[in-house]
Each structure stands twice: as C-alpha cells, then as structure tokens.
Amino acid sequence: MAPSRPPARRRQAELRWSVAADVLKAYRGEPEASRAELTKRLHLSSGTMTDLISRLDAGRLITETAAAPTGRGRPSTQLLPHPDGPLVLAADITATGWRTAVAGVDGRLGELHGGSHDDYSPTSILDAVEATLNGYRRRYRHRISATSVSLAGTLSGTRVVQSAVLGWQQVELSSLGAGGPLLCNNDATLAGVAEARRGAARQARVSTHLMVLSGAGGGSCQDGDPILGATGASAEYGHLPFGRAPIRCSCGAVGCWDVELGARALARELALDLAGPVQEVTAVREWLAAQSPDAPAPELRAQAASLGRGLAGLINAVDPELVTISGLATDVRRLAPGDFAEAFSQALMSYRRSCPPPVLDAELNEDGPLVGAVELALDKALSPAALSAWVGED
Numbered sequence: 001m002a003p004s005r006p007p008a009r010r011r012q013a014e015l016r017w018s019v020a021a022d023v024l025k026a027y028r029g030e031p032e033a034s035r036a037e038l039t040k041r042l043h044l045s046s047g048t049m050t051d052l053i054s055r056l057d058a059g060r061l062i063t064e065t066a067a068a069p070t071g072r073g074r075p076s077t078q079l080l081p082h083p084d085g086p087l088v089l090a091a092d093i094t095a096t097g098w099r100t101a102v103a104g105v106d107g108r109l110g111e112l113h114g115g116s117h118d119d120y121s122p123t124s125i126l127d128a129v130e131a132t133l134n135g136y137r138r139r140y141r142h143r144i145s146a147t148s149v150s151l152a153g154t155l156s157g158t159r160v161v162q163s164a165v166l167g168w169q170q171v172e173l174s175s176l177g178a179g180g181p182l183l184c185n186n187d188a189t190l191a192g193v194a195e196a197r198r199g200a201a202r203q204a205r206v207s208t209h210l211m212v213l214s215g216a217g218g219g220s221c222q223d224g225d226p227i228l229g230a231t232g233a234s235a236e237y238g239h240l241p242f243g244r245a246p247i248r249c250s251c252g253a254v255g256c257w258d259v260e261l262g263a264r265a266l267a268r269e270l271a272l273d274l275a276g277p278v279q280e281v282t283a284v285r286e287w288l289a290a291q292s293p294d295a296p297a298p299e300l301r302a303q304a305a306s307l308g309r310g311l312a313g314l315i316n317a318v319d320p321e322l323v324t325i326s327g328l329a330t331d332v333r334r335l336a337p338g339d340f341a342e343a344f345s346q347a348l349m350s351y352r353r354s355c356p357p358p359v360l361d362a363e364l365n366e367d368g369p370l371v372g373a374v375e376l377a378l379d380k381a382l383s384p385a386a387l388s389a390w391v392g393e394d
C-alpha cells in the first residue's frame with residue numbers, strides 16, 4: 001500500500017513488521033487466546049512479545065486487557081483491537097440480497113447492514129451497497145484500510161465475468177472500493193477461506209469447500225490461503241464437466257456439474273415452475289424438509305449421488321486433508337446417505353477408499369462469504385508493508 005516507496009526501503013519496512021504481522025494473524029485466528037498462549041504458539045520469548053505488543057499499541061493496532069484467571073501461574077493479558085485501529089469493509093452480494101460489515105484486527109463482523117434485491121439491475125444493487133459502504137467511510141474515514149467484496153458469480157480482478165443467479169455479464173465492481181484497495185472474489189471460494197481459518201477446516205493444511213445453493217461452487221485453501229489462479233477465477237467447481245445431462249450451462253459449456261446439482265437442477269427435475277433462483281432455493285428447501293432418509297425420493301437420491309461423485313473427483317484432483325460442505329449439500333447428504341456414500345466411494349481413486357478425507361458440514365454457513373471477505377481484506381491491511389504505512393513510516 002505504498003507503491004511509490006523505493007524497493008530497499010519497502011523491504012526494510014517489511015522485515016521490521018513481519019513478526020508483528022504474524023502476531024496479528026495468529027491473534028485474529030484465535031481472538032480469545034491470552035497473550036501467553038499466543039507467545040507460546042508463535043515460539044516467541046516473552047521479552048520479544050512484550051516489545052512487539054508495545055509497538056502494536058503505540059501504532060494504534062492492538063491494546064491489552066487483563067485475561068480471565070486460569071488458575072496457577074502469573075495472570076496473563078488478552079489482546080483487543082485498538083479503539084483507533086485499522087478497519088476493513090466487506091460486502092456479500094448473493095442471489096437474494098446483500099450484506100455489509102465492518103471489522104477490526106480481530107476479524108469479528110460488526111455493524112451489519114443489508115437489504116434484499118428489488119430487481120437484478122447491477123446499477124440499483126451496486127448503488128445500494130456503495131451507499132452503505134460510504135456510510136462506514138464517512139464515520140471511520142482514515143481508519144478504513146481495504147474493502148472486500150464477495151459475489152455469487154465468476155470474477156476476474158474487480159470484474160464480474162458472469163453470474164447466473166444475478167443474470168449479470170461483465171459488470172465492473174470498482175466503484176465499491178472508493179479509490180482504495182478493493183478485493184473481489186467468488187462467494188463460495190470465500191466461504192472456503194472462512195472454513196479454513198475460522199470454521200470446520202481450521203486444523204487442515206489443505207482444505208476444499210463446496211457450497212450448493214442454486215448451483216455448485218467452492219474453493220480450496222492451502223495454509224488458509226485460497227488458490228485463486230492467475231486472474232482470480234479459479235475453483236469454478238460448478239463448471240467441471242461432472243454433469244451427465246447434455247444441457248448447456250449459463251457459462252457456455254455443456255455438461256457442467258452446476259446444471260445437475262443444486263436448487264436449479266432439482267426445480268427442473270421436479271417440474272417446479274418458479275420465477276428465479278430465490279424462489280427455486282426456497283421451494284427446494286421446503287421440498288427437502290418434507291423428505292425422510294428412510295425413503296428418499298429418486299430426485300434426491302440422484303442429487304446425493306451427484307454430490308458424492310463430484311466431491312470424490314475434487315478430492316482426486318486437489319488432495320485435501322478435509323472437505324467442508326454447506327448450503328443444500330448438507331441436507332442432500334443427510335437425507336440420502338447411502339447414495340452419497342456409494343457414489344463417493346466408487347469415484348475415489350482406489351488407494352483413497354480405505355482412508356478418504358473427512359467430509360464435514362461447514363460451521364459458518366451464511367456468514368462464510370462475509371467472514372472470508374474480511375479475512376482477505378485483513379491480509380492486505382495487516383501485511384508488513386501495510387503496517388509500516390499505517391504507523392506512518394513513509
């Protein structure tokens with residue numbers, strides 16, 4: 001965030017702040033941890049930690065309070081976001097509506113706002129989101145360090161290449177950044193980041209997430225970082241050719257998994273005549289609520305088999321330690337476990353069958369994309385170079 005700084009000075013600043021950046025990252029991964037616990041986790045001496053905390057406090061990044069007593073030993077302290085510290089903004093634009101949040105260095109979502117879509121016009125949706133983000137900016141001014149947007153679609157840089165659920169093609173999101181750093185990513189990919197850092201996959205070094213709503217999407221993370229590809233459009237799992245129906249997908253390809261798995265596919269199979277993705281997801285949720293694992297309907301069994309087969313394909317390709325699933329995927333697996341398990345096992349490479357990675361239900365669910373967006377914004381706002389700029393070393 002100081003692009004004009006000479007490389008040697010920038011490198012010096014990065015070295016000066018790299019351990020402090022590690023402390024801040026470990027802190028937000030575990031905001032309840034005491035200072036003593038973080039010191040141990042980062043393999044620091046207590047003296048080094050004392051120096052770091054003094055710098056972070058003087059730099060308006062974190063402050064301290066007494067930690068709850070834990071029995072014997074010296075009382076420790078707990079870290080808190082500094083009351084004048086940096087903040088990031090996040091927005092999540094889904095098929096049904098949008099939500100925004102502000103977060104400090106602990107990554108907790110605060111001041112949530114949101115609305116539902118009156119129509120799917122990019123202008124009206126983006127105007128509403130931008131007005132809300134600008135409200136935070138007026139309130140917090142210089143404290144806002146980055147903005148991060150989650151959107152249900154394929155993104156390349158700050159551009160929505162296509163979104164089937166919103167009906168958007170080639171929509172630019174840069175107005176949401178107000179001239180500051182702006183990150184834009186797919187919602188399911190961000191949900192995977194959230195699970196890897198704060199949810200069911202936080203113990204896994206490599207994890208894969210699959211979110212199923214209208215269609216399927218996901219992402220994989222290594223050491224908590226998403227694998228985004230050259231342009232940010234990686235991990236379009238819904239557009240892998242795992243679908244058997246010869247139907248052309250909205251992306252332009254034939255045979256996408258997205259056309260076979262999710263509310264859109266189930267609504268088509270059940271011949272439900274519905275107006276759009278919101279109605280489809282609602283109707284399919286109601287239909288699933290009436291299903292029983294004792295006698296799942298053929299359409300549900302087909303969904304479970306497709307889910308199992310596709311997840312096995314992802315495991316063969318990505319080699320994750322752990323898989324998380326969210327949205328309709330959790331219900332589909334729960335309601336037709338036999339069909340899921342058989343298809344899953346059959347599609348796994350044989351050497352994996354005896355010990356496949358666990359497939360867990362996600363923990364963050366609807367908050368996942370917003371939490372993931374905050375995480376990536378804080379990566380940017382709290383990088384060593386950004387910390388140096390924040391404390392005014394330019």
Ligand SMILES: [Zn+2]
Nearest residue numbers: 239249251256
């Ligand atoms: Zn497709």
